[in-house]
Amino acid sequence: LATNTSTLPVVEMAKVVKNPERVCGIHFFNPAQVLPLVEVVRPVTAGDETIRRAAEFVSTIGKDGVHVLDRAGFIVNALLFPYLNNAVRMFEDGTASMADIDTAMKGGCNFPMGPFALLDLVGLDTSLSILETLHASFGHENFAPRPMLRELVAKGRLGRKTKAGFYEY
Template identity: 40%
Template sequence: MKNIAVIGSGTMGNGIAHTFAQFGYPVVLIDINEEALDRGLATIVKNLDRQVSKGTITAEDKANTLQNISKSTLMRTGVAEADLIVEAATENLDLKLKIFTDLDAYAKAGTILASNTSSISITQIAAATNRGEKVIGMHFMNPVPVMKLVEVIRGYATSDETTAAVMEISSALGKSPVEVNDYPGFVANRILMPMINEAIFTLFEGVAGVHEIDTVMKLGMAHPMGPLQLADFIGLDVCLAIMNVLHDGFGNPKYAPCPLLVNMVMAGKKGVKSGEGFYDYANGPKDAKVAAKFRV
């Protein structure tokens, strides 16, 4: 696989494009308009500058990485030469099904279609195409250029050849790919999201405050970030979407999202992306304060 296309230039998409380009792959970054693409590319530049300042890459590496990235607002032409397409659009089933239907029509017959979904069924996504054996999950972790894990998710029809190729290219990116099967939440979010949901229930039921809950998990369980702050960084809307996938997929009430999580998302309090969640980010993520509603 030599040519890569990435669908979506948001947090995950620009990180995936950055990583492939840094390792020498020509990448077409695709989004619906130039403004979104410019924001994505600006984030890549900022993250590359951070790498240069830390000495992990050189200025020449930065220039080569940016030279490997091109932009497109047209999916049909953007994916035409791709050997691997990674979809990193919003975690919405209908949107992903539409994207994969289009990708199946536009991409070359041998092209592998991968989704960066964090919870949606690869089997269901693959059913929107006529190449189920070529559809697979590549669940990168955020921030993509830094985090080593890639969950490689096999759908019901995913072939051994497709799986081997994606495991190989993930390793070529300096990642540690882990093969998992296609069940709701896969491994990472099947374990992580119920923990976050339980932390929200602990707050909702008045057991402790935001700072106290996060401190217990950081100091008692050696977590680098408390579950409520982590939820803010992931996005409370994303957490809710994943909990709904788990709840619907397993039909088990233990996966029901906490009412507080539901209300916060409905109120537009989505965490870092909206400026407020369990913490207030008025002064930026590094100077977050517990939101006034949750001070105890």
Template identity: 70%
Template sequence: VCVTDKLEDLANCDLIIESVAEDLATKKELFAALDKVVKPSCILSTNTSTLPVIEMAKVTNRPDKVCGIHFFNPAVLMPLVEVVRPVTASDDTIALANDFVKACAKDAVQVVDRAGFIVNALLFPYLNNAIAMLEAGTASMEDIDVAMKGGCNFPMGPFALLDLVGLDTSMAILDALYAEFKSSNLEPRPMLKKLVGEGKLGRKTKQGFYNY
């Protein structure tokens, strides 16, 4: 394993997976820079959890060699990887992405390039609804978490999960889902926006829905 802070050191890589901030402009800037540095055969992939992969592909001269390879947090423990295919990706690119996932001893699922892919497109409406339920006073967040763990056999409740993911990341995912699907169920709830605005982002800041 080598650590570097120079893009030029990646020139001979066969596959690159970016995992910078979940911000489309930041990712596009990185893809454009990488495209100029790496060899023509290199596959450029993104670990985005919801952003459109095609937008990253379009800033390169190799759109056929761009795809999504989305690991779940924590990657060392979570067995699933979403292999995301934008319309520009070639069969060879997707095949090589799947070979890489298999070599990592992970389970790959195939999905087209739509906001949220499979997991987050199903998960985040549920998380947003949990916040709406708390806002409405239906139950406390502690009881909502206990109910979903005990009633659905989930490993953690929605509020503990939101804090683990990061409230800023969660809001960015909901924003991306809302931008594509325009469902009111996907618009970030006021309580989430308030916490993010206060800098309470979950476990990483020691405060979110819970205190840590």
């Protein structure tokens, strides 16, 4: 059994099945048909054969697998979402405009899109949920969702899927 969860502990799922040693995470990134990375997540319950087979599957479908122990956010989301959250903080406190922050991160870091465009692509509701999970797991203020993110979600501005988030589409 493999799950594509992006933040929930895989071990919690493994605990409720008959063979917890056969449960792992295979976390694809959106859009999965374009992005090559897959996190192969190993909960403490997983057997070596389960992880070997998961990694083999990932390789067979032409993806680049990275191995990570089971923890909230795994590798990518644990690093990405504090960055996104801090971009919102910078905009809230007037450091720079959304457009300038997006332009700076694209041009200065060679990112394909800036943090606000990425938040809109991921979905503000999804991003809020991920940040809430990470904050509950780690308790660090970098994971505490910014008020502006909560406000936009409450207004139904969820990003590209609703044609409005930080930007209008």
